Amino acid sequence: MESLPDAILQFIMSHINNARDVAACSCVSKRWKDSLPYIKTLYFPRNSFDNNSGGETPDNIVRRMISQIVQLEELVVYSPFSCAGLASWLSLVGLSLRQLELRMDNILDTQALNENPSKLDCVGAARNLESLKLWGVLMVNSPKWDVFQNLKNLEIIGARLEDPVLSVVLRSCPYLTRLLLLGCEGVRSVSIDLPYLEECKMDFYGLGNISLSLKSPKIESLEVQGCSWIRVPETNHLRNLSISNNAGRVYMVDFGKLTALESLTMRGVQWCWDAICKMLKLSSEVKHLYMKVEFTGDFEALQPFPEIDFVDFFNSHPKLHKFDIHGAMFAALCQKNSLKHVDSGFMIPCLEDVVITVRSPLNAEQKMSTLESLLKYGKSLRTMVIKILQMKSSHSSADDFFDEVCKFTYQNHKIVRIE
Numbered sequence: 001m002e003s004l005p006d007a008i009l010q011f012i013m014s015h016i017n018n019a020r021d022v023a024a025c026s027c028v029s030k031r032w033k034d035s036l037p038y039i040k041t042l043y044f045p046r047n048s049f050d051n052n053s054g055g056e057t058p059d060n061i062v063r064r065m066i067s068q069i070v071q072l073e074e075l076v077v078y079s080p081f082s083c084a085g086l087a088s089w090l091s092l093v094g095l096s097l098r099q100l101e102l103r104m105d106n107i108l109d110t111q112a113l114n115e116n117p118s119k120l121d122c123v124g125a126a127r128n129l130e131s132l133k134l135w136g137v138l139m140v141n142s143p144k145w146d147v148f149q150n151l152k153n154l155e156i157i158g159a160r161l162e163d164p165v166l167s168v169v170l171r172s173c174p175y176l177t178r179l180l181l182l183g184c185e186g187v188r189s190v191s192i193d194l195p196y197l198e199e200c201k202m203d204f205y206g207l208g209n210i211s212l213s214l215k216s217p218k219i220e221s222l223e224v225q226g227c228s229w230i231r232v233p234e235t236n237h238l239r240n241l242s243i244s245n246n247a248g249r250v251y252m253v254d255f256g257k258l259t260a261l262e263s264l265t266m267r268g269v270q271w272c273w274d275a276i277c278k279m280l281k282l283s284s285e286v287k288h289l290y291m292k293v294e295f296t297g298d299f300e301a302l303q304p305f306p307e308i309d310f311v312d313f314f315n316s317h318p319k320l321h322k323f324d325i326h327g328a329m330f331a332a333l334c335q336k337n338s339l340k341h342v343d344s345g346f347m348i349p350c351l352e353d354v355v356i357t358v359r360s361p362l363n364a365e366q367k368m369s370t371l372e373s374l375l376k377y378g379k380s381l382r383t384m385v386i387k388i389l390q391m392k393s394s395h396s397s398a399d400d401f402f403d404e405v406c407k408f409t410y411q412n413h414k415i416v417r418i419e
Helices: 006-013 019-025 030-038 058-067 083-093 110-114 119-123 163-171 273-282 310-316 327-333 364-377 396-411
Strands: 041-044 074-077 099-103 131-139 153-161 178-185 189-193 199-204 210-215 221-225 227-232 240-250 252-255 263-271 288-295 322-326 353-358 383-388 416-418
Touching: 006 030, 019 030, 019 041, 019 058, 041 058, 058 083, 083 119, 099 119, 119 131, 131 163, 153 163, 163 189, 189 199, 199 210, 221 227, 227 240, 240 252, 252 273, 263 273, 273 310, 288 327, 310 364, 322 327, 327 353, 327 364, 353 364, 364 383, 364 396, 383 396, 396 416
Parallel strands: 041 074, 074 099, 099 131, 131 153, 153 178, 178 199, 189 210, 199 221, 210 227, 221 240, 227 252, 240 263, 263 288, 288 322, 322 353, 353 383, 383 416
Antiparallel strands: none
16 A cells, blocks of 8 residues: 555545544554545444543544545534534535435434524535435424525435425425435425426325325326325326325325326225226326225225226236236226126237235135136236235135135246245
8 A cells, every 4th residue: 555656545545434444544654644635425323432432522523534624525424413513514514515414313302492503504504415314303493594506315314394394495405306205204285396306205104194296397206105185297207106105095196197107006005996096097008016005995984996897907008017916906806797708809918927915715716717817818927926815714715715826826837826
């Protein structure tokens, strides 16, 4: 290392980012120490100061280290810090930072409500950020931010926030192309108007009764969890869509035309039947469909799916390549009338992979007939995976059904397997 030119040594050192490693390297030699100011990224893990026996506070240690760096572009701090400490760091490197990631750890801190400025306010000093990630953040007071002109990526993981505060935050980031709100609680109505947004993922805690309105004409990927009412009018570029609600029910979905949609995921305990029908109708061009909705029903009572015509379903989804289907939807396709009148020219042209999860031995004959029909009409079918969950029925019909599935699998072992 000592024989290397300064430029190469500086290049090597610039790839060291863990704060402990940086501190250790600075003790090797003066030449190594003189090369460290050229690092671009500095990372402080959660346990960075667990064995701090010196008289210097963690805030001051971080400040001293970043003050020695010529142009710090990325700062990641998972170790505890104070509001004053954060303000002092960003006063030094705020303008050079492009990426900032902070574990705020104040989501349950009631004293944080009275901080002025707050930790969230201090982030505004890094006005040239391109990516901002915040973990465990309390957002009940609107941050005093100017507009982030360069911010393209915003990730908030584990937050307690309120509707007006989220609106202020999003207005300060009008040029976002990627937005993640994960493990967030406290909101009731979310309205997003971001003209450049391409990827959005939202996971809300609570009762699952949130309303969402998203106006982003360039949106390509959208994942939503915890919303009952969803409105996305501009969907010309939407390719991947996932809607789930583990705590409540999905009442209403209102989307524009989904002509570009390739992948659709629908999950939840209960969806209103109108919402299911609307999504299936809009997704006629979809290539990958994943359905794990257990029940339907417009009110509290959980109801099974009504009959879905096997032929009509696949005729309505001619480009379907992969179909992942669980309990209720499979049972709906297995009604006795579905396969009574099949046109001689009917086929499922593009289907290659099917994953079927079976939860009940009821209507075993119809279910076996549907499995056989998937093989018969799926001219491009390569794999069929049958997952049989632990059946609640103690009747011998469960054993008989399992025997039939095993026989079917053996006869078509090149395509079918049981998991």
